[in-house]
Amino acid sequence: MSRAPGNGRPAGSAAGDATGAAGSEPDGPARPPLDVVQQWFQAVVTHPAGVAAGAASEAAQGLVRLDRGALERLVRRSSRLTAEQRLGIYANAYYARLLECLRDGFPVLTQVLGAEAFDSFAFDYLQRYPSRSYTLNRLAESFPRFLDETRPDRPPAGESPDAAAAPHHPPRAGNLPHAGRAATAVPPPTWPDFLIDLATLELAIAEVFDGPGAEGEPLLAPADLLALEAGGRFAAARLAPVPCLRLLRFRYPVNAFYSAARAAADAARAEQSTDAGGVDGAGGADLPFPDPAEEHVALSRTDFVVRRHTLSPFESAVLAALLAGATVGEAIAGAAAASELPDGELATQLDAAFRRWTAAGFFLAATVP
Amino acid sequence: MTKPSRLGHANLGLGVGLRAAHFDHILRHQPAVDWFEVISENFIDSAGRPRHVLRQIAERYPVVMHGVSLSIGSTDPLDFAYLAKLKTLAREVGARWISDHLCWTGVLGSNTHDLLPVPFTEATLAHVAARVRTVQDFLERPLVLENPSSYVTFAHSTMSEWEFVSRLAEAADCGLLLDVNNVYVSSFNHDLDPQEFIRSLPHRRIVQFHLAGHADYVTHLIDTHDHHVIDPVWELYRTAHQLTGGVSTLLEWDARIPPFPVVHAEVLKAKRFMGERLPAPEPLAAAAGAGAPQAAVPQAAAPQAAAPHAAAAASLPGAAQVPHPLHHLRPEVV
Numbered sequence: 109m110s111r112a113p114g115n116g117r118p119a120g121s122a123a124g125d126a127t128g129a130a131g132s133e134p135d136g137p138a139r140p141p142l143d144v145v146q147q148w149f150q151a152v153v154t155h156p157a158g159v160a161a162g163a164a165s166e167a168a169q170g171l172v173r174l175d176r177g178a179l180e181r182l183v184r185r186s187s188r189l190t191a192e193q194r195l196g197i198y199a200n201a202y203y204a205r206l207l208e209c210l211r212d213g214f215p216v217l218t219q220v221l222g223a224e225a226f227d228s229f230a231f232d233y234l235q236r237y238p239s240r241s242y243t244l245n246r247l248a249e250s251f252p253r254f255l256d257e258t259r260p261d262r263p264p265a266g267e268s269p270d271a272a273a274a275p276h277h278p279p280r281a282g283n284l285p286h287a288g289r290a291a292t293a294v295p296p297p298t299w300p301d302f303l304i305d306l307a308t309l310e311l312a313i314a315e316v317f318d319g320p321g322a323e324g325e326p327l328l329a330p331a332d333l334l335a336l337e338a339g340g341r342f343a344a345a346r347l348a349p350v351p352c353l354r355l356l357r358f359r360y361p362v363n364a365f366y367s368a369a370r371a372a373a374d375a376a377r378a379e380q381s382t383d384a385g386g387v388d389g390a391g392g393a394d395l396p397f398p399d400p401a402e403e404h405v406a407l408s409r410t411d412f413v414v415r416r417h418t419l420s421p422f423e424s425a426v427l428a429a430l431l432a433g434a435t436v437g438e439a440i441a442g443a444a445a446a447s448e449l450p451d452g453e454l455a456t457q458l459d460a461a462f463r464r465w466t467a468a469g470f471f472l473a474a475t476v477p
Numbered sequence: 478m479t480k481p482s483r484l485g486h487a488n489l490g491l492g493v494g495l496r497a498a499h500f501d502h503i504l505r506h507q508p509a510v511d512w513f514e515v516i517s518e519n520f521i522d523s524a525g526r527p528r529h530v531l532r533q534i535a536e537r538y539p540v541v542m543h544g545v546s547l548s549i550g551s552t553d554p555l556d557f558a559y560l561a562k563l564k565t566l567a568r569e570v571g572a573r574w575i576s577d578h579l580c581w582t583g584v585l586g587s588n589t590h591d592l593l594p595v596p597f598t599e600a601t602l603a604h605v606a607a608r609v610r611t612v613q614d615f616l617e618r619p620l621v622l623e624n625p626s627s628y629v630t631f632a633h634s635t636m637s638e639w640e641f642v643s644r645l646a647e648a649a650d651c652g653l654l655l656d657v658n659n660v661y662v663s664s665f666n667h668d669l670d671p672q673e674f675i676r677s678l679p680h681r682r683i684v685q686f687h688l689a690g691h692a693d694y695v696t697h698l699i700d701t702h703d704h705h706v707i708d709p710v711w712e713l714y715r716t717a718h719q720l721t722g723g724v725s726t727l728l729e730w731d732a733r734i735p736p737f738p739v740v741h742a743e744v745l746k747a748k749r750f751m752g753e754r755l756p757a758p759e760p761l762a763a764a765a766g767a768g769a770p771q772a773a774v775p776q777a778a779a780p781q782a783a784a785p786h787a788a789a790a791a792s793l794p795g796a797a798q799v800p801h802p803l804h805h806l807r808p809e810v811v
Contacts, residue, residue, distance in 0.1 A: 128751040137632035142601055143552035145631070146593075154589060156757045184630045187668050188696040194666075197697065198626040203591050204799045209590075239588045242546035245540050245591060245806065247590075317808030318525040412526035414810035 115138045136429035138181045140172050148172045148182070153198040156235055162193060162199070206234055206247060213248040215312045217303065220395075232258065245318065252307040259300035262265040297359035305358040309366060312354050312407055313414050321409045322350035330463055336396060336474060343437030345474040347430050353411040353470050354430055355419075361403040363416055367393055410469050417468060422447045423461045427470075478524050481746070482555060482722065483684045484619050484652045486574055489725040490746045493737075496730070497806050500530045502737040510741060511539060513728050517544040517575070519806055527806055541685070541725070542567055543654075546588065547577035549604050549612065549622065550595040553584050560615050564584035567616070574684060576621035576654045579642065595674075596631035602648065609649035609718040621684045623654035626662040626691070626700035638663065638694040639677040644684045653678065655721075656687035657713045658706065673714055680720045688714060688744065693746035701799070702731035706741055715750040732799065756764040 148171040155162025162168055163179060174181060183191035184359065186188040210230040211218045220228040230251075236258075237250045256262075328347065356363075372395060404424035408416040419427065425443035434442065444454050465471065490511030495503070497519075502508070513534055520531050534540065542563065548556075549778070567575055581591040613620050636644075646653055655678065666688035687696050690704025706714075714726075721723055727745035 138779070141583070142598075142604055146581060149593060150584050150587065150589060153593075154587075170500060180632065182632055184632050184667075186666060191629070194629040194697070197699065198591060198593065201591055201699075201799065205590055208799055219517055239583075239590060240586050241588060242556060243522060244590055245522065246516075282637040313810050314808045316811065318523050318527065320524040323529070409525070412529055412809070414808055416810065426661070450506065473796075 109328065138172055138174065140182075144171050145165060145182075149195075149198075153195055154202050154238070155199070156231065159195045159199050163192075163195075178337055179340070203231065203234070206244075207231065209244050209247055210251065213314060214251070214307055215373075216366050217306050217310060219304065219373065220303070229255065240328045245314070248311055248314070252304050252311055255300065255304045255307055259304070261295075261298060261300060265473055266423050276354070299397075301400070302360040302362065302398070305360050305363040306365065309356065309358070309405070312356060313416075316352050316414050317412075320351040321412070322469065322472060323410070323412060325350075325472060326468045328466055328473055329331070330466045333462055333466055336476070340471075341476045343435060343440075345436050345476045346433065347436065347471040348473050348475065349431055349470060350408060350472055352407075353431070354407040355424065355431060356407065357424065358403040358404045358405065359400055361398050361401045363403055363405045363418060365395065365398050386414050406465075406470070408468060408470060415468060417464070419461075421455060422449060422457055426458070426461070481723045482692075483724055484621075484682065484724070486652070486684050488723055489541070489573065491747055492539075492541070492727040493740055493744055493767045494543075494727060494729040494731070495531070495534065497527065498734045499737040499740070500526075504530065504533060506737075507537060508737060509808055510730060511639075512539040512573075512725065512727075513704040514541045514543045515570075517542045517566065517577075518546050521566050521692050522561075523799055523806075526809060531570060536599055539573055539726075540570045542570075542572040543623075544575070544577040545590070545592065545656065546582055548580070548582040548588075549577060549602070549613070549620075550579065550593075551584055551748065552604070553568075553586065555611060557615065560612060564616055567618075574621050574712065575616060575618065575683065576623055576652075578625045578626045579622045579645070586691035592625040592627075594625070594627040594629055594631070597634040597636045597638060597760050599635065600690060602641060602644055606645055606648040609645070609651050613649070613651065619650065621651050621652035621654050623656050623687065624659050624663070625656070626659040626666075626698075627672055628697060628699075630667050637669075637674075638675075639674050642742045643679050645678065646679055653682045653683075654685045654687060655683045655724075656689070657717055658687065658689040658691055658710050659700060661710045662700050663712055665698045671709075675713060675717050676720065678720075682715070683721050683724055685724055686714065686717060686726045687729055688726065688747070689731075703733045706746070711746070711750055714747065718751055736765055 114149060148168055151165060151168045151171065152159055152162035155168075162174065163174060172182060179191040179195070185191050186194065188210060207227050207230050210233070211223065211226060216228070221229070233251055233254045236254060239247050241247070285377075327350070330467060333342065336345055402421065404419040406419055406424075406427060408415050408417070422443055425446060426439045429439035429442050430436070440458060444451070447454060481803070492512035493510050493513055495513040495515045497640065501512075517532060520528050523531075531540070543562065552702070555578075556733045563575060566572070581595060582591060582593060583589045595605070609620055622645070624638065627638075642653065645651070655675070657675070660671045660674045663669070664674055688706050688710065689702045690706055691698065692699045692701040692703065726744065726747050728740060730740045730743070734740070
């Protein structure tokens with residue numbers, strides 16, 4: 109867990125040249141080759157316990173063997189700062205930058221947890237999933253998965269759920285309930301599910317915002333559906349979704365919570381005057397923690413703005429089947445068979461749903477064999 | 478044969494770094510800015526509003542692409558998929574040039590998203606020069622490299638930063654982006670003379686200047702891009718302007734970003750340090766066609782007194798600042 113990202117064996121001969129600073133005097137400058145310098149530097153400034161621990165780590169010592177206090181054989185001191193202090197500027201910057209980026213990517217989750225608790229999760233995340241992309245926009249892409257992998261009620265491999273470790277990341281006191289320990293095969297949702305669902309929603313919003321969309325393209329209009337229906341071809345049609353349409357299913361009503369949290373943050377911002385004209389504004393008050401409740405949400409984008417649409421379970425099942433390539437008839441039949449609602453209610457929902465979906469630009473076109 | 482000044486690139490005048498916080502203002506008001514510089518990584522993958530906005534801006538203003546992830550000094554292989562995306566966007570927006578930093582950002586496949594320093598040795602010089610040439614061949618245009626702010630130097634460096642930069646530019650036949658604030662920050666941090674730094678560079682290869690604010694931590698300076706430009710940096714700018722005869726000048730403001738007119742007014746302060754040696758900016762109409770804004774100085778944005786040297790950041794609220802670069806776009810959602 110505490111292993112610095114990017115550690116690893118240096119390439120072949122480079123290690124021999126560098127280890128022990130071969131080729132340089134015992135107290136003179138270390139002269140490792142560039143690849144070794146870079147691997148050492150990265151291991152030191154990304155070490156979770158800081159520069160001193162990073163330089164003393166097995167990974168760093170395997171690259172450039174420096175006795176304690178001998179950092180200045182590789183990094184010069186300035187008139188004001190030691191080598192360790194100067195490296196510390198990079199070490200601080202590494203975590204400060206990436207934690208800020210993650211907070212920025214999950215503003216509501218940060219609001220729920222508080223910045224300190226969020227940073228604790230994010231700090232551990234960076235150990236397990238250090239950035240390997242040229243863009244910070246992908247930094248957060250594994251964060252929901254990480255929350256799931258490290259949930260405190262997840263039993264370690266080979267152990268029963270009852271033997272699971274105690275939570276190692278207690279949520280902010282008074283805000284989240286204690287995790288229930290379920291003995292059933294499918295445990296009821298608990299607060300880790302809420303955090304994972306909220307993170308999933310915030311990540312999906314960011315991905316839909318900057319991913320492929322359908323702005324400027326012709327879309328399937330409500331009138332097109334009516335024409336299909338009038339021609340008796342509606343049930344046989346397949347609907348091509350816009351590329352920005354995402355269907356999400358949650359165990360907690362995180363979309364409703366997201367709306368409430370944003371409203372609270374907006375209200376708090378309105379009461380404050382910021383020196384940045386709202387650019388860097390944040391805020392919001394504590395919100396009641398929601399009870400578990402299944403929630404279905406479709407995300408899409410029109411005019412380059414992400415739109416959130418709440419769906420009924422039946423609507424969600426129809427839409428999921430359509431996205432999987434089913435015909436309209438197959439999608440409706442499958443979803444209806446799984447629903448306990450009376451046919452009349454389903455028909456009413458369907459009629460309204462297709463109207464809303466086409467008005468919201470969910471589909472590019474219909475194809476009929 | 479002597480290279481033409483600025484590698485033949487036009488002096489675009491006084492520009493501003495394009496930031497998402499200002500998208501709406503720029504689209505609505507079409508401010509009389511000479512040109513915009515964009516952070517390449519914020520746009521090369523975008524299929525949403527950022528790229529849509531950039532296309533509109535590129536129709537009206539000259540655009541330059543400035544990257545933070547090229548990692549030209551790294552010993553990892555070059556990322557040609559990334560370079561291909563740079564090339565595509567450059568064509569799409571008619572980028573006047575493509576720049577990045579003389580640094581490395583990660584190794585072994587990782588990206589620290591920081592601009593990390595290299596040791597200034599003959600081996601590093603050969604390594605980086607070869608990579609610059611490869612990148613230039615791929616991009617089919619000269620690369621423009623910026624001196625980053627740095628916070629350490631290496632004990633086994635055998636030459637000064639300015640010697641390294643100068644020799645690299647000659648060896649790789651590339652352009653330079655002289656970040657005047659970075660010269661000031663690095664010189665303070667490494668006990669160097671910033672005037673000597675600037676005077677020692679190959680001035681004809683300087684294509685562009687950067688200006689920005691930084692944070693003063695007493696024992697060191699950090700390149701935070703969250704303040705006005707301080708007077709000593711403006712004085713260095715005066716020197717750089719005199720030595721080059723004037724090149725495209727750009728202000729970066731990346732944290733605690735004020736409203737656009739404040740940022741624009743900051744770069745317009747450069748006029749007071751130029752004397753009469755600035756060649757007229759390239760007419761915008763040539764780049765943008767009809768409807769281009771006039772490159773006049775708005776009355777409201779007349780040069781003001783340069784801000785005094787920022788007090789030590791440790792005494793300021795919000796002192797826990799993140800060094801440049803931090804570029805992450807917030808989604809717009811309803």
